[in-house]
Amino acid sequence: xxxxxxxxxxxxxxxxxxxxxxxxxxxxxxxxxxxxxxxxxxxxxxxxxxxxxxxxxxxxxxxxxxxxxxxxxxxxxxxxxxxxxxxxxxxxxxxxxxxxxxxxxxxxxxxxxxxxxxxxxxxxxxxxxxxxxxxxxxxxxxxxxxxxxxxxxxxxxxxxxxxxxxxxxxxxxxxxxxxxxxxxxxxxxxxxxxxxxxxxxxxxxxxxxxxxxxxxxxxxxxxxxxxxxxxxxxxxxx
Numbered sequence: 001x002x003x004x005x006x007x008x009x010x011x012x013x014x015x016x017x018x019x020x021x022x023x024x025x026x027x028x029x030x031x032x033x034x035x036x037x038x039x040x041x042x043x044x045x046x047x048x049x050x051x052x053x054x055x056x057x058x059x060x061x062x063x064x065x066x067x068x069x070x071x072x073x074x075x076x077x078x079x080x081x082x083x084x085x086x087x088x089x090x091x092x093x094x095x096x097x098x099x100x101x102x103x104x105x106x107x108x109x110x111x112x113x114x115x116x117x118x119x120x121x122x123x124x125x126x127x128x129x130x131x132x133x134x135x136x137x138x139x140x141x142x143x144x145x146x147x148x149x150x151x152x153x154x155x156x157x158x159x160x161x162x163x164x165x166x167x168x169x170x171x172x173x174x175x176x177x178x179x180x181x182x183x184x185x186x187x188x189x190x191x192x193x194x195x196x197x198x199x200x201x202x203x204x205x206x207x208x209x210x211x212x213x214x215x216x217x218x219x220x221x222x223x224x225x226x227x228x229x230x231x232x233x234x235x236x237x238x
Contacts, residue, residue, distance in 0.1 A: 005070040007031040007062075009050065009114055010077030011039040015133065015186055018210035019076060020045060031070060033061060052077055052110030055117075062117045069121035072217070074181075075111040075132040079103065080151055088148035100150040107154035112161050115178075119169060127175040129217055130165070134158055134180035134228050134236075141237035159228050159238070166226030177220045180228035182236050183209045204231070 006023050010016040011032035017040050020032045024044040032039035033048045041047075050061040079102075081087040086099045111132045122128040136142055138155025159180050166178040186209040204212070212231040219233065228236040 002026055003028045003070070003072040005029045005031070005068070006072040006074070007033065007065070007070040007118070009033045009052075009073070009075045009111075010133075011047075012036055013076060013078075014206040015183055015209055015213075016074075016076035018206040019074060019214070022207070022210045022214060023072075028072075031065070052106055052113070055113050058113050059117050062121065065121055069118075069123070069128075071126070071128045073114070073118050073128075073130045074213075075114050077106070077110065078133050078135075079106045088151050090147050092149065095149055100153070103150040103154045104157065107151070108157045108161065111158060115161070115165055119165065119176075119178075122169070122173055122176055124173050125175070127177075127222075128173070129177045129179070129220060131179050131181050131213075131217060132158060132162065134162070134182055136182045136230065136236050138180075139228070139237045162228065163226040170222070170225060175222055177222055177225045179217075179220065179224060179226070180236075181213050181216070182228060182230040183213055184231045 003023065006028050008016050008020050008030060011020045012034035020030050020040045024030045024042060028044065030045050031048055032045050033050050035049065035051050037047060037049050039047045048061050051057040082099060082102055089095055115130060119130060135155045137148060137152050138159050140156060143152065162178055162180045169176045169178055184204050186204050186206055209231060216229055216231065216233050230236055
């Protein structure tokens with residue numbers, strides 16, 4: 001399947017940029033969005049700007065898509081370490097209200113606002129996909145070691161919203177798929193501080209991660225809507 005038009009929110013990040021380049025090379029018109037405006041350039045790529053913390057900017061970005069919306073939307077943004085260097089908490093004693101609020105804003109509220117403004121654009125009688133990068137550590141059933149409280153909580157909340165949106169859209173958009181994606185551990189700025197102790201072969205290049213995720217998306221149907229799926233096509237436990 002080759003998508004006619006795709007929109008990537010977070011196109012300046014490692015995975016986002018790789019998704020843009022891979023889709024554009026396959027002939028898809030790609031709307032590439034970032035806060036800074038720094039996104040890949042080339043044929044089939046149209047940049048736009050948005051800010052996950054500013055709903056008005058999201059609404060303004062998607063307004064021109066009405067009437068000809070993308071049939072693939074991926075929110076490829078996310079944060080594990082905050083700009084001030086605050087990283088995942090290893091103990092409940094390290095939880096800080098401001099840091100947790102920022103993590104939820106960027107990993108949960110932001111993608112939800114994108115969905116709020118994008119999902120109404122999807123046609124009711126055609127296939128369309130909305131995907132957001134999630135993480136296996138957001139799985140409650142798969143959590144055996146604890147820690148990383150704010151990050152886990154933000155992704156678990158995102159996964160719940162994905163399920164909610166899937167149920168809601170399933171009532172009116174029978175061919176739509178709303179999913180979360182776990183890309184694995186990818187060689188990007190997000191994972192860089194935590195790569196030292198990874199087992200050999202566990203770190204994936206961004207271009208490989210993008211190819212894996214797009215391969216998964218090509219095989220999706222509406223029966224998968226509401227699930228979180230990993231880079232290998234396996235459903236992540238709730």
